[in-house]
Amino acid sequence: MQVAVRSSLTDSAPRTGKRLKAGTVKLIKQNIPLMIMFLPGLLFYVIFKYAPMGGIIIAFKDFNLRDGVFGSPWVGMDNFVQLFNQAQSLQIIRNSFIISILSLVVGFPMPILLAILLNEVRKMAFKRVVQTLVYLPHFLSWVIVGGIVLSLFALESGTVNRWLEGVLSEPYPFMYEKVSWLIIYLGSGIWKEMGFAAIIYLAALAGIDPHLYEAGSIDGANKWQQIRHITIPGIGTTIILLLILSVGKVMDVGFDQIYNLQNAVVSDIANVISLYIYQIGILRGQYSLTAAMGIFENLVGLVLVLSANYFARKFNQGLW
Template sequence: MFAPVILFYLLFKYLPMFGVVIAFKDYNFIQGIMNSPWVGWKHFRMLFDNPQSLEIIRNTFVLGLLSIFVGFPFPIILAILLNELRKLWFKRVVQTLVYLPHFFSWVIVGGIVLTLFAQESGIVNHLMKGVTGEAYPFLYKSGSWIAIFLGAGVWKEAGFAAIIYLAALSSIDTSLYEAANIDGANKWRRIWHITLPGISSTIVIMFILSIGNVLEVGFDKVFVLQNPVVSDISEVISTYIYRIGIEGAQFSFTTALGLFESVVGLVLVLLTNRTARKFGQGLW
């Protein structure tokens, strides 16, 4: 039964790793991966000598870190709130509503965002015109664009991510809550002293995994929301690889950029896990 899983990872995860050799060659279709000329660290030097590449790496770090530190607490809060609901029918309705956005593609989410925040025809700006008399370019200002980008990510993924924490909450011994209630602890005290410590190991594991993906901001969610006006903050590694690597056919350079992204992610996971181990909460 485990054989298909092993086969999947061998074919689609480990075997493609051979392709990173393209980062050290001037790859072309005619000569192929093996026969393309070896250039060593040429593309990595180009990467760090190019101001545009450094700006894109900075943008990716900024959006990635903001996505983690803004979006990470929401599934935890949502799971705790759902766990405190006592009416089963209401809990099921809320769970369904907050899980549903996860199954929308980012094309649909992008369409919803444009419907809400478009400068000329957006619902929000239509209401603002009635109050202030003028529209605000939400999608064309860096600050508001980042806020919308983060908000869309939280709305789409927080509900589904809360499933893991709900599973962790179900393993907490209910007698602890009963004892705390007898001792006079109110609801907030029970959450702070029982619920959060009870799922702390799960929180640490999810945080370590999130830090490893700090540079994987995601192509689709950035691509559908970005526009040329805010390209100074919205152009990230994944969209840059698409434009330069796929459309511009600079395969070796973008492979070097992708390898740099993966190495940084690995280093961040190791450092975060090492820090967590000092508090007895490491992933390994």
């Protein structure tokens, strides 16, 4: 009896293994088109995201183009010591942090508000026109957007200052005052990216059960109460997810926008990490010093993401 049972188990094991192997091969064959479609994205990240990580070693060397990455002399933490002994570096880090925090606080809620407003529009023709108008700036380069901003707020020939000259008899230096420059910087960033960022929230809003609104309406809830108790909780997971990802970019001030809008007069506030890396690293060839700055920037982002995720997990909304 025992021998028969053992022999049957022994015979069934290879058969089960063969069935699993055949099922795996079949599954792979069925998903070959999807794998081919996934391949370009995978290659992009491997070539442009993961492979360049090997350049981190430059931050610990006195890098020069003649000796190359591996031939340049090793200096350990000297670049980091030199970096944080410079008063300019501390100012740049402070500027990056301030601008990023303001962009997050002011800019993050705007796509949510826009998505909720668009979701409440019932005339589809009007909704599509508005969506097209608010999505369009995302596809314009910062060279074009920067030109538009300068055309509006330039001191001598700006459209806004021409109007002010007729009202107040004198123009206002919008682009040369720190406060007004910062407001214009934040406003232009929101205007450019708000519409495109709202797409994710509109997709999340589409997943809310319409019966919840019907039940709320029957119970006497007005529009504001429905938005507060149904809409916002319904997209809460999406909001937390995007907030965690946004917190990780707190030190990452985009180069294109800052480069096209900055000028020497507001350099005390406009000089940020991305601009510093361009000016010191690329133009002056101090690659090791700017690589150290880049590592610091990414470490701060990593700490902030982990911290934000830790607090989100307290409300069962963490990424992992």
